[in-house]
Amino acid sequence: MTQKKLYNITTFGCQMNKADSERMAGILENMGFQFTEDPNNANLIVYNTCTIRDNAEQKVYSYLGRQAKRKQVQPDLTLVVAGCVAQQEGEQLLRRVPELDLVMGPQHANRLDSLLDQVFAGNQVVATEPIHIYEDITKPRRESKVSAWVNIIYGCNERCSYCVVPSVRGVEQSRTPESIKAEIEDIARQGYKEVTLLGQNIDAYGRDLPGTTQTGRHLHTLTDLLYYIHDVEGIDRIRFATSHPRYFTERLIKACHELPKVCEHFHIPFQSGDNDILKAMKRGYTHERYRDIIAKIRHYMPHAAISADAIVGFPGETEQQFQNTLNLVEDIGFDQLNTAAYSPRPNTPAALWDNQISEEEKNDRLQRLNHLVAIKAGERSQRYxxxxxxxxxxxxxxxxxxxxxxxxxxxxxxxxxxxxxxxxxxxxxxxxxxxxxxxxxxxxxxxxxx
Incomplete structure (x- = not known):
């Protein structure tokens, strides 16, 4: 190692990855590293990767290629690939980029220090085996000084036919309410005003934790957690993401209405407005069920902001099925919508189907959807x-x-x-x-x- 220990982390993808990066930064600073904006000054570089879409993955490889060349001249440079591409590719990444020192899946973010100890002892390390995520005592180096991410559940048990997340982030593992509250209390002591509770499928929170009530209802749900953490002093706002329509309950909607600190903002992906496409996606709900959820939210909180995710050009999607997505967007009027053209991902069923849509058709549908989204968001803005x-x-x-x-x-x-x-x-x-x-x-x- 050189005298001054400088690190840089580049984060791709979702809020979960951003939260993981903040924790890894906290670990590195405990190890005596200092952050540098410029990766070319760093002697330890972490790419925290995303495999949801192909372009994010390709970007990682181009960044890596540049640093691998640098490492040939500066052998004391430590190169780490973390996150979902690391989990998906594993040892193949080392074959593709032999200059890499450490390949680690998202479940191993809390173990960065012990894995680096192995690297500094002269080993090339691959950590992608499933592990139980142990409670984290690391203080994250948070990007914001106002708003903080708090992971409450890792992994995902859903099996959507297009999605690589369950195979790279593992099975659902909920943190205990006590450890979550302790982290939020610590965040409040540091002067933060807002927390965002994070989970790949946040409404599944607690179903892997033991305990039921006398009526047979599960003791630990997202709704229960909101009541449990609500009164932490110093925190003014509580948000949560990402929700799954299959698990979104009226009880949760009522809690958000009753609890003053919980923001009236809901991020609930619908992915498609067509029932046959939703079935092929293995989403487990219909567009009618989705519309019902939004209607219930607006019944309790007429001004609530609704954002969502949608995919166009899923294998086999006809023009009429795409129209059904446009109809849903027209009818609901989202405040914001993250849109994407379908991108085949490794180890997912939909990638192997032979009814793929052409790139031209996907891009055309994406542009038409985005045009409508901007119009509807503009209309929704008028209420302010x-x-x-x-x-x-x-x-x-x-x-x-x-x-x-x-x-x-x-x-x-x-x-x-x-x-x-x-x-x-x-x-x-x-x-x-x-x-x-x-x-x-x-x-x-x-x-x-x-």
Whole structure:
């Protein structure tokens, strides 16, 4: 090792990966490493990878290729590939990039220090075997100083026909309510104002934990957890993601309505608006069931923000089936929608089907969907005009440094004039004067925290 120990982590993909990267950064800083923005200055580089879509995977290989060349000149450079590509490829990654020192799946994020000890002892290490995720005592190096991720369940037991997540992130493992609450209390002591509870399939939380009530209901659910952690002092806002329509209950909706700190923002992927495609995807619900969930949310919380994920060009999708997706988007009117053209992934059933859609058709459908999404999001934004929204200030507006930016309860990015030093981490009432499809601008009514 060289005298100064510098590290860089590049993160691809989902919020779970971002949370894993923050924990790995915390471990590296405990080991005496310092963060550097420039990977070319670092003597330890971690790529925390995503395999959901092919382009993210290809990007990793191009980054890796550049650093592998550098390692031939600087043999003390340590190269680590973590996350889902690491889990999926395992030892094949070493054959493809022999300069790699450590290949580790997402379940091993908490063990980075002991795995690096093996590397520094001269070994090339592959850690992809399934393990029980032990409770983490690492203090993450969090990117934000206002909002913090908290993993509550790892893995996924679903078997969607297009998705590689269960094979790379393993089976569901819930953390205990006590350990989650202890982490949130610690986050509050550090001055954070908002937590986002994370899970690949967050509504499945607790079903692998022992215990039932006298009525036979399972003792540990996401709803129970929200009640249990709600009153942690210092935390003003609680969010959670990602939900699965199959497990989304009215009891959970009522809890979100009753608990003042839980944000009225729901991220519930629907993936397709067509029942036959949903069946082929093995999603386990119909578009009618999905619409019913949204109707219930809006019954209790008329102004709740709804975001979702959708896939176009799934194998066999006809034009009419795609129209059914457009109809659902038209009818519901999402505040935000993450869209993607179907991308065949290794070790998934749908990748092997012979009714794949052409890239041209997929791209055409994606553009048409995105066009509709922007129109509907613009319409949904109108409800904010001239209203007062509570905005949690996070940062400066990079495009106009006289403005700060933060998010409303409904997760809408909002800009207004103010001094970040004074306002960071405060919830400020802002009158909205300008609305766009995905962001707002307003004027602070008071620069004193609400």
């Amino acid at each position: 005009l001239n209203k007062v929204e509570q905005v949690l200030v996070e940062d400066i507006n990079p495009k106009d440094t006289t403005q700060v930016m933060g998010r409303t309860d409904g997760n809408r990015l909002t800009f207004f004039k103010g001094d970040l030093q004074e306002l960071k981490g405060k919830i400020i009432p802002v009158k909205i004067t300008e609305v766009r499809a995905f962001s707002l601008t307003g004027e602070a009514l008071s620069l004193v925290s609400a």
